[in-house]
Every structure is written in structure tokens, then in C-alpha cells.
Amino acid sequence: MKGERHVLENVDWSSSGSWHHHRRLFGLNELAGDITSLAMQKQTTDIKGKILPHHVFQLQCIVDSFMVSRGWTVKPFWGHIVTVPPRHFRPRRDVDFFLDREVKRFPGEGNQGPVVLQSIDILEQMLEKDKHDQRNSNKHVLAAPLLEEIKLDFVDWLGESKYMHGLNTIAPSRFSRHNANGLWEYSPFLCGAGLAEGIVLIQRLSMLMWDEMPEPTLILHMHNVLVKKGFLNRGVGLYDSLQQLLPGAFFQDKVPNDNFLEALTQRVSRGREQAVVSHRRRRAEAQKEGLDVHRLLDLNFNRFFTAKSELMKYFDAGWVPQRIPDREVRIPSLLFAARVNQTERIVDPATGEKKLKDTELVQRSRAEGHPEDFLLQMSAVSLGQSDLAREDIEAIRNMSSSSKDEIPAPGPPPPDPYALHDKTPRRSNLQGSALLDLLRVDIFSDICG
Numbered sequence: 001m002k003g004e005r006h007v008l009e010n011v012d013w014s015s016s017g018s019w020h021h022h023r024r025l026f027g028l029n030e031l032a033g034d035i036t037s038l039a040m041q042k043q044t045t046d047i048k049g050k051i052l053p054h055h056v057f058q059l060q061c062i063v064d065s066f067m068v069s070r071g072w073t074v075k076p077f078w079g080h081i082v083t084v085p086p087r088h089f090r091p092r093r094d095v096d097f098f099l100d101r102e103v104k105r106f107p108g109e110g111n112q113g114p115v116v117l118q119s120i121d122i123l124e125q126m127l128e129k130d131k132h133d134q135r136n137s138n139k140h141v142l143a144a145p146l147l148e149e150i151k152l153d154f155v156d157w158l159g160e161s162k163y164m165h166g167l168n169t170i171a172p173s174r175f176s177r178h179n180a181n182g183l184w185e186y187s188p189f190l191c192g193a194g195l196a197e198g199i200v201l202i203q204r205l206s207m208l209m210w211d212e213m214p215e216p217t218l219i220l221h222m223h224n225v226l227v228k229k230g231f232l233n234r235g236v237g238l239y240d241s242l243q244q245l246l247p248g249a250f251f252q253d254k255v256p257n258d259n260f261l262e263a264l265t266q267r268v269s270r271g272r273e274q275a276v277v278s279h280r281r282r283r284a285e286a287q288k289e290g291l292d293v294h295r296l297l298d299l300n301f302n303r304f305f306t307a308k309s310e311l312m313k314y315f316d317a318g319w320v321p322q323r324i325p326d327r328e329v330r331i332p333s334l335l336f337a338a339r340v341n342q343t344e345r346i347v348d349p350a351t352g353e354k355k356l357k358d359t360e361l362v363q364r365s366r367a368e369g370h371p372e373d374f375l376l377q378m379s380a381v382s383l384g385q386s387d388l389a390r391e392d393i394e395a396i397r398n399m400s401s402s403s404k405d406e407i408p409a410p411g412p413p414p415p416d417p418y419a420l421h422d423k424t425p426r427r428s429n430l431q432g433s434a435l436l437d438l439l440r441v442d443i444f445s446d447i448c449g
Helices: 029-039 053-069 093-099 116-133 143-157 188-212 215-228 237-245 260-286 310-316 334-341 360-367 372-380 390-397 432-448
Strands: 072-075 079-082 345-347 354-356
Touching: 029 053, 053 072, 053 188, 093 116, 093 188, 116 143, 143 188, 188 310, 188 432, 215 237, 215 260, 310 432, 334 360, 334 372, 334 432, 354 372, 360 372
Parallel strands: none
Antiparallel strands: 072 079, 345 354
16 A cells, blocks of 8 residues: 555565455365466576466366457367357356345345345344343354354455556556456356355355254254154155255254154254363464454354255365265265265175275165165266266266165266267276366256255
């Protein structure tokens, strides 16, 4: 800022640097810090060794996403293809839909209701009322200020930058002659990455609030009693879905068929024991230098709601699938299928039959009711093919804890004129584009439902 003196080449521009508490960007914060650091070096500095492969990959994604959005694509055999850009697409479309800054979505007009910014405003009012009704309870003492902070960061930095409103103390944006918000308006990749981080933050904050509120757990226990005792002919779809999406969050071990009060007592008593430790750990984290909001909202600090979404898993793993531990892999998912596909086959000394090695993930799958034949068939599916049969993907995604159906044998893949790699079916360690092609199904499902 004006009047401040800094040796720019020595400034730590990373997301954990001197100004870490000031949010500047969503989605590509680390890349922006790295590029800024390189740009601020003296002209005589040799920066070649500081340009890493992931920098090149991310910059290429930025360029490619812009090219495709403007109708310019490249095909292996056909070369460069230029067509008319999509008429109804603009990079900020989904970010604007997520935030709805201008409040264009009104309930009762064919919409699903308010989105993030309006929802946070409504929720803040409800939390304030709840605090008043409970005589200034401190139940929401952590979540309430975080809601306001994240809302303001969304308004200021997601889909928009300060350049839109003019910053006279620093050099103007090079986009200024065309669009002062060009950083976002011309980058579908940044908009997508920013939206993904925004969704992760909302998911984390939602799980924190649910963890501090007794109502979600009480409702699910009451719903289970009504279903098991026959007061409801069938379960309520929303509650059944929550029970499946958040396994282990509402019940201590498994969903009880009787002794309902004992099951609730066990759950509540376990939570009470963990509450003090969890709050102490979170307070200690909040006092650390270089605090990251994702770390503060880490689900490992929660008592009950610790199941991560797919986006959270990849975000916490630095988008390296191999870093996601077996205990966090969702069953079913395409990552689960990839792990099973790579699991070693051994011979059971007791029976002489083939089985999969007892990894943590295989043991979890068996505990959920999947027989050995089922797992062996899944391990035989050729996931290395970029055009994995649709029925194979659907079979994996539609697995249930009681499923004993066989996975359909993959049919012969149709010819792909753009596939240049070896298509010989074999079990191998999926890497690169083949792994991304497989896992994008999980990520897409987490964002789009």
C-alpha cells in the first residue's frame, strides 16, 4: 500500500506468508503466490529452476480453458478447430449462480430457493434468534463469526477482484482497457477452481455447525424409531439420504433395530467426552501463526460429522489421489474401484482359492457385505481404458451394502480415433490422464449431484 516500503523480491507471497490473513483469491491461491514471487525477482535472477512441472500444468490449464471457451480446440488427427463460441456460456456463469450477488433467484419462481449469500444472511439471523432464545448461549460462538468472514470473502474475492472498483495505490490491471475484472472474466479455469474451493468451505462450515447442534442427530434417531416401529410406512427420503451420505455420524456403531434410547445415550455420551478435547484442539489451531481457514474447519476436530466429501478429500490431499488414505475412500466410488483394481491377489492357504490381500479398504468392503467373488470381479475390470464401459461405471456407483450382484463384464470398447495410447487390457497402476478420466466421475458427482 502507499507509503509502505518492501523489498518485493524478498516478500513471502504464498498463502501462508506475511499477509495470509487477507484473502486475495479463491481456487489458485498457491499458484498466484508462486507466480507473483517469480515476477517480483530482479531481472538478473535465474528463475528457471523455480519453475516446477505443476506450475506449467496449471498455466496450460488456464490457457486451454480460455481457448476452448472461445471455440478453439485441438484434435490429434484433425489439428486446430475453430468454431463459434458457445452462445450461453461465460466463465463466471456457475460462480454467479452459486453466489447470486444480485439476488436474481427468488423462491416460487421455478427456483430451488436462495443460494449461498442469501442463505448465509438468513442463517445468521436464525443463529442470532437462537442465541437470544437460549439466553445468550455460546453454542454458535465459533461458527457465527466464520459465517460472516467467509461471506465477505466470497463477495470480495470469488468471481470478482478489487481491480473492479479501482485501486489507485498500485499499478492498474492490464485488463483495464477491456474489463477491469478480466482476471475472472477471461479464465474459466480460475472460476472452476474458485468455485470448487468455495463449495469445500461451505461443506466444512456446514459440518461444523451440524456437529455443534443436537437437532440433526436427534431428528435422525427419531426418524429411525418411527420407521422401525411402523409409524412410518417408509423412510423419509431426505433422512435416508443423510444416513447414507454420512455413515457413522448419527449412530454409534450401526443403525439400531431396538434399544433406541440406549443407542441415543451412547451417542450423546461419546460426544460429550470428545467435546472438550475437540474445542481445545480447535482453539489451539486458531491461535497459530499462518492460520488457514481450511485447517481451522478441519473435520478431524469434529465429534460426530467427520465424513469428508469427495472434494474435501482431494483438497486436503493436495489433489494427489494417492495421498487419500484407505479409511477415507468412499464405498462405492471410482477411487474405490481403482484401489481394489490395484490390490494384490493372493491364495488363501486355508481354502486354496484366490482372494484379495487384506488391505484396510478390502476389509471395509467385506464388512459392508461385499463377498470375495464380487471384489475379485471388480479387480478384474480393465480400468486402464479411457473409454471404460458406462455399465461398469454405473455398476460401481450403484453398489449398496447388501449388493451381491455381479459387475457386468466389460464389452469390447468402440474404436477411438483420438486415443493414441496402448489399449491392451491389463491391470496396472493407473496414472496420469487415465486416472484423471476415471476420478472425474467422482468429482463431477460431488459438485453436480
